Amino acid sequence: MPMIMYSFLDQYDLAGKTLVPFVTSGGSGFSDAISTIKDMEPDADVVTDGLSISRNVVQDSESDIIEWLTKKGFIQ
Structure with a gap:
């Protein structure tokens, strides 16, 4: 995991959030x-x-991303 993510997770309390x-x-x-x-x-x-x-x-992943976001309920 990139170091910036460690820093972000150290700095912010994400309790109760969905990641x-x-x-x-x-x-x-x-x-x-x-x-x-x-x-x-x-x-x-x-x-x-x-x-x-x-x-x-x-570059060819738009449909996969849309399908995943739909499956997760983030878009309809």
């Missing part, structure tokens, strides 16, 4: 990011089936 992880990556996907977020924000609701998109297909 919806999504990443673009060169191959590592989420790695251990979701478990790290859950450890750092134990009182937040961390969605464990976030969206991971390879940097190689980002």
Whole structure:
């Protein structure tokens, strides 16, 4: 997980918030990011089936992103 995310999670109290992880990556996907977020924000609701998109297909991922956001109830 990028250091900026550690800093963000240290600085802000996200208790009671829903955290919806999504990443673009060169191959590592989420790695251990979701478990790290859950450890750092134990009182937040961390969605464990976030969206991971390879940097190689980002430009062609609009329909996948829309489908995921719809499935999660963020858009209709």
